[in-house]
Amino acid sequence: MASHTNKSAINGGRNNRSKWSILLWVAPVAALCLGLVWGRYPVKLTEVLLVLAKYVGLPVTGEWSSVVETVVLHVRLPRVLAAMLIGGGLSISGAAFQGLFRNPLVSPYVLGVASGAGFGAALGIIIWNQPVMIQGCAFLFGMVAVGSAWLMSKFYRASGSMIIVLAGVIVGAFFQSLLSLVKYLADPDDKLPMIVYWLMGSLSSIAMKDLYTVLLPMGLCMVGLLMVRWRLNVISFGDEEARTLGVEAGKLRFGVVIAVTIITASAVSVSGIVGWVGLVVPHLARMLVGPDYRRLMPASLALGACYLVVIDGIARNISAAEIPLGILTATVGAPFFAWLLGKGRTGWA
Amino acid sequence: MGVVLTVSNLTFAYDGVNPVWSDITLEVHAGEVLSVLGPNGTGKSTLLRCMAGLHVPSNGQVTIEGNKIEKMSRKEIAQAIAFVPQMHTPVFSFTAIEVVVMGRTAHIGMFASPSTSDYSIAEQAMETLGILDLAKKSYNETSGGERQLILFARALAQESRILLLDEPTSHLDFGNQARTLVLVRKLADQGLAVVMTTHFPDHALGFSERTALIADGTLQGYGITDEKLNPKILSRLYGLPIEVCTLEAGDKVCIARA
Structure with a gap:
């Protein structure tokens, strides 16, 4: 019978898989180094490696200026780590939602988390104007928006995943209009520009302490999503x-x-609204490793981390004045997505 | 052989008020095929879904091997019952082996993925049905007949005692219909309890020990196929004159005289 050759074909698929898994470990490390080297102030790769080695407590000797250390550890590192965490988080969330809602066109924002968080941040800006309150409000209202969409979908008693997506659209539109109201009421010389910049998304003001705040909830939820990845195949x-x-x-x-709501609300609360990442990256990952969630989830995580480091690198280096991240993710993401659809090998056509 | 699933005085209403059907009582036996016949829209699939615990009945009881189904976890139900749905198109194009190995989900932990031995069981199931050469093929690109066999393989990999088939012959050509029914018969002969809904009295006559007839919101008859599927009952069920003829080999076929 032909079964022998078939079995070897199945095993061949597994070997191919391990090749990808190595790349998925190497790529984020490479992206991290790239993010630390890439910038207006010239830093050599060797210097980056030495500074990092010392930072994690390895006994290294070498010479570098204190400016290099400041630039690498205090300016670029928080930002690159934030890009990796947020990029990976949004991507793995997008991949999970696309399977959960059986719709390859949903993003992790589909249940209204970004609109809710946008309103929350705007409210925080006009009332308190303190980073902690802005982040807190953004997170809180992101959760409130998704919670409302969830409750609304239960209220209709209709089955199927479409109803909650529609509820998310309704809740999103509602918070958008509340956001418009807050913008209308905001002081146009001072508060309104802050709101507008916040909505465009940026990692420029991120500090290590912001990272520490979101690392634990985001990390735990990402591990949780990775753990149920076989079940995402089934659902x-x-x-x-x-x-x-x-x-x-x-x-x-x-x-x-x-889990997705905690990840996205945390991400948005520190970075503002960074769109398209959670939609585009899962498709890219699906092209590389196929639709099986056991490979797709780690691949989305790794690729998303790399993708946002690169985009953020462009955002801070392309011109003297920094371009807001959300603008770039959309201007790069939209044509990229169009190209992906044209490729036709997205695994769901 | 023994009764493995019982349906007693079952009533179901989607809206909680207007029942699809009411007061259905029947038994499913190991090693036998039970056909569920009835006109379009009488709730054959709904009955099958209730048996699988997918719908909560408004009244009555489903028990699996003596256990009340509402007291069982999804995992326990799936270990006892495999459900082969009607044709569906998944959003993502998994390979056939990945679809088949999903049948192992009920046997692995919440946070686990199928192991090598789960893959062996899945490959074994595909080999049993003679479709191992489809293993690496994209499920979404398979033909209707191949897809049916892949779903059967998934049900076999599930290693349950009861098999629920929702119109297993719909969307299949004449040859594949016959092949599917022979396969169903073989699985029952190996000891599985099979329930299938069908639009064809011939399929019930040729391949099932027992038949249940549903129309007008109630069970119109349940019992040994040969006794229940007579011209009178069939004519009433479908609302037009139906003859049951016996061929030389002893097989029975139905002909509608519209």
Whole structure:
């Protein structure tokens, strides 16, 4: 029988997989180094490696100026790490949602988290104008928006994942209009520009302490999503079929929505609204490793981290004045997505 | 052989008020095929879904091997019951082996992925059905007949005792319909309890020990196929004159005289 050759073909697929998994470990490290070297102040790769080695406590000897150390550790490192965390977080969230809602066109913002967070941040800006309150409000209202969408979808009692997506659209539109109201009321010389810049998204003001605040919740939720990645395969066949295969679809759905909401609300609260990453990167990852969530989730995480480091690198280096990150992710992301669709090998056509 | 699934006095209403059907009582036996017949829209698939615990009945009880289904976890139900849905198109194009190995989900932990032995079971299931050469093929690019077999392989990999088939022959050509029914018969002969919904009385006559007839919101008959599927009952069920003829080899076929 032909079974022998077939089995070797199946194993061949697994070897191919391990080649990718090595790249997925190497690429983020390379991106980290690139992000630290790349900038207006010239720093050599060797200097970056030495400074990093010393930073993590390795006994290294070498000479570098204190300016280099400041630039690498205090200016670029927080920013590059934030880009990696946010890029990876948004991408893995987008990948999870695309399977959960059985729709390759949803982004992690589909349930209204970005609109809610935008309103929250604007409110924080006009009332307190303190970073802690702005971040706190953005996170809180991001969660409130998704919570409302979830409750609304339960209220309709209709089954299917479409209803919660629609509820998310409704809640998003509602918070958009509240945001417009706050903008209208905001002082146009002072507060309004702040709101507008916040909405464009940026990593320019990020500090290590911001990272420490969001690292734990984001990290835990990302690990959680990675742990259920086999079940995401199953639930992409629909809730009913997943149930017949032994998955508690409702609980899984609830857990994934909570995890994605915490990740995206945390990310948005420190970076403002960075669009397109969570939509584009999962497709890119799917092109590289296929639709199987066991490979897609780690691949989305790694690629998203690299992608945002590169985009943020462009944002801070392309001109003397920094370009807001959200503008670049959209101007790069939209044509890139158009190209991806044209490729036709996105794995869901 | 023994009763593995019972449906007693079952009533179901989507809106909680107007029942699709009510007061259905029947038993599913190991090693037998039970056909569920009835006109379009009488709730055959709904009954199958209730048996799989996908719908909560308004009244009555489904038990699996003596356990009330509402007290069982999804995992326990899936270990007992495999459900082969009607044709569906997944959003993402998994390979056939990945689809088949999903049948192992009920046997692995919440945070686990299928192991090498789960893959062996999946490959074994595909080999049993003679479709191992489809393993690396994209599921979304397979034909209707191949897809049906892949879903059967997934159900086999699930290693359950009860098999629920929702119109297993719809979307299949004449040859694949016959092949599917022979396969269903073989699986029942190996000891599985099979329930299938169908639009064809011939399929019930040729391949099932028992038949349940649903129309007008109630069970119109349940029992040994040969006794229940007579011209009188069939004519009433479908609302037009139907003859049941016996061929020389002893097989029975239905002909509608519209």
